Structures are given as C-alpha cells and as structure tokens.
Amino acid sequence: AARAAEGRRTRRRRTTRAGLVVLTVLVLLASVTAWQQHRSGIQRDVETASRRLASRAESLRYTQPVAAMRMNVAAWRLHPTPEAAAGLVAAAAQREQDAFRPPVGKGDDEYHGAHLSADGRVVLTRDAGHIHVWDVVRHRRTARISHHGRQIQDLSAGGDRLILGKGGRSRVHDARSGKPVGPAFRSSYEPASFSPTGRHVVVHDLTALRVLRTGSGHVTRRIALTPYADVAEAVVGRDDRIMAFCRADEREGPRALEIRAA
Structure with missing residues (x-):
C-alpha cells in the first residue's frame, strides 16, 4: 500500500511538472x-510617419524649400521607404534654397507687382503710395520711398539704385534713401534701363537711343531714330564697353558699337 501511494504521488508530481512546462512554453510563445x-x-507606424513626412516635404518644395529638404532628411532617418528615397533625390536636385513673399502694407489698396535685382538680393514692391525695398536674404524691409505716382522702370543689378518715371520724365534714385542721383531725363517711348554694371542708363525715346552716365546724366552715346518708324533694341555688355544695337528695318542684323567714355 505504501509503495502504491508513493507511486501515485510520483506520477502526480510528474504530471504537475509537465503541465507547468507546457504552461510556461505557452506563455513564452504568447x-x-x-x-x-x-x-x-511600431515598424508600420514608423513607415507611415516616414511616408507622411516625405509627402509633406513634396508639398512644401516651392513655398518653403529649406523646410522641405529638412523633412526629406528626417523621413529617410525614420525609415528608408521608397517615398523617402525619392524625396532625398528631389532635395539633392532642388535649386530653390529659400522663399520670400513681401507683405502688402497695411492700409494700401493697390499692389503692383515686384522688381527683382539681377543678383537676387533685393526686391522692390509698389503699393498705393510707396515703394518698398526688401532684403531677400534676411526677409526684411530696408527702405520705404514715396513714389508720388511714379512708376518703377528698372532696378540696378546690385539693387542699390532704381529708375522712377512719370509723364515722359525719368530719374535715377538711391534705393536706400530715395534721394535722386543725377538730373532727370526724357524717356518717352520705353522704360529706361540700367546697364549691367549700373554705371549707364539706356534711354529709348521717339527720336534717339541714348546711353547716359548714371550720376551726371552725360550722354556717352546717341543713335538717331526715325520717329514712330525706326524702333531699335539695344543690349549693353557686362563691362559697359560694348552695346549691341539692332534697327527694326535692318536686315543685316545687330551691330556692335563701343560706348564712349564720359
């Protein structure tokens, strides 16, 4: 009887141990x-976040280029999804580095577009009463000039001078102070324009094509035109030494002329 009882206890212990082992295995598997x-x-959430960042970056590509490029990098670091990889390629090829939209002044009821300097650092805006000079890189206004109804005809390459005109008369002004630079001059046919260096102004009216010194207004080159018939086009070279000129009625094409020194 004692041996039988001991055998039953042994079997119960073995059964209990086996059950515990099975239970432990099941718990581990679960x-x-x-x-x-x-x-x-978590992986799916990370991939979803990466795709969303890449999509958001694409939507900001042209309005906030810097933020878009940063989002592309962040998306790739989260998870290298195909969308994140495509975003990195787009960011590497992206030419836009920044975006700036000059605000319209309060109380102004008109907005007349903008003039950007050749170096891309200065932009002019004209509203109902003033011309605003903006630093594109720093996103801030550097000057505010009353225009008295005059129109912006041109902005120099460096953004330091502008030409304002009204009623067939034009004048060069300092873009920082708004003060005149040199005398006024007649410009009745097309808007006057600066040469690449800003040292000369090209004036095209009904009777002549003239090249003036910016500060003194001295005429360094004059080409007579036939009123209302002889329309000409002119482009000044980068060093202000040569001007390419073309008459509308000439079949031989443009001519290169030297701009005489003042």
Whole structure:
C-alpha cells in the first residue's frame, strides 16, 4: 500500500511538472507573438510617419524649400521607404534654397507687382503710395520711398539704385534713401534701363537711343531714330564697353558699337 501511494504521488508530481512546462512554453510563445506584433506595429507606424513626412516635404518644395529638404532628411532617418528615397533625390536636385513673399502694407489698396535685382538680393514692391525695398536674404524691409505716382522702370543689378518715371520724365534714385542721383531725363517711348554694371542708363525715346552716365546724366552715346518708324533694341555688355544695337528695318542684323567714355 505504501509503495502504491508513493507511486501515485510520483506520477502526480510528474504530471504537475509537465503541465507547468507546457504552461510556461505557452506563455513564452504568447509573449513572443505579442512582442513581434507590437514590433511590427511600431515598424508600420514608423513607415507611415516616414511616408507622411516625405509627402509633406513634396508639398512644401516651392513655398518653403529649406523646410522641405529638412523633412526629406528626417523621413529617410525614420525609415528608408521608397517615398523617402525619392524625396532625398528631389532635395539633392532642388535649386530653390529659400522663399520670400513681401507683405502688402497695411492700409494700401493697390499692389503692383515686384522688381527683382539681377543678383537676387533685393526686391522692390509698389503699393498705393510707396515703394518698398526688401532684403531677400534676411526677409526684411530696408527702405520705404514715396513714389508720388511714379512708376518703377528698372532696378540696378546690385539693387542699390532704381529708375522712377512719370509723364515722359525719368530719374535715377538711391534705393536706400530715395534721394535722386543725377538730373532727370526724357524717356518717352520705353522704360529706361540700367546697364549691367549700373554705371549707364539706356534711354529709348521717339527720336534717339541714348546711353547716359548714371550720376551726371552725360550722354556717352546717341543713335538717331526715325520717329514712330525706326524702333531699335539695344543690349549693353557686362563691362559697359560694348552695346549691341539692332534697327527694326535692318536686315543685316545687330551691330556692335563701343560706348564712349564720359
């Protein structure tokens, strides 16, 4: 009887141990499965966040280029999804580095567009009463000039001078102070324009094509035109030494002329 009882106790212990082993294995399997599912969920969330960042970056490509490029890098670091990879390629090829939209002044009821300097550092805006000079790089206004109804005809390459005109008369002004630079001159046909260096002004009216010294207004070159018939086009070279000139009625094409020194 004692041996039988001992055998039953041994079998019960073995059964209990086997049950515990099976239960432990089941718990471990459930834990591993739950961990894998949790990890997969996190992975999916990270991939989704990466795709969303890449999509957002694409929508900001032209309005906020710097933010767009940063988002592309962040999307790739989160997870190298195909969308993130495409965004990095687009960011590497992106030419836009910044975006600036000059605000319209309060109380102004008109907006007349903008004039950008050749170096891209200065932009002019004209509203109902003033001309605003903006630093494009720093996103701030550097000057505010009353225009008294005059129109912006041109802005020098460096953005330091501008030509204002009204009623067939034009004048060069300092873009920082608004003060005149040199005398007024007649410009009745087309808007006057600066040469590439800003040292000369090209004036095209009904009777002549003239090249003036910016500060003194001295005429360094004059080409007579036939009123209302002889329309000409002129482009000054980068060093202000040569001007390419073309008459509308000439079949041989443009001519290169030297601009005489003042």
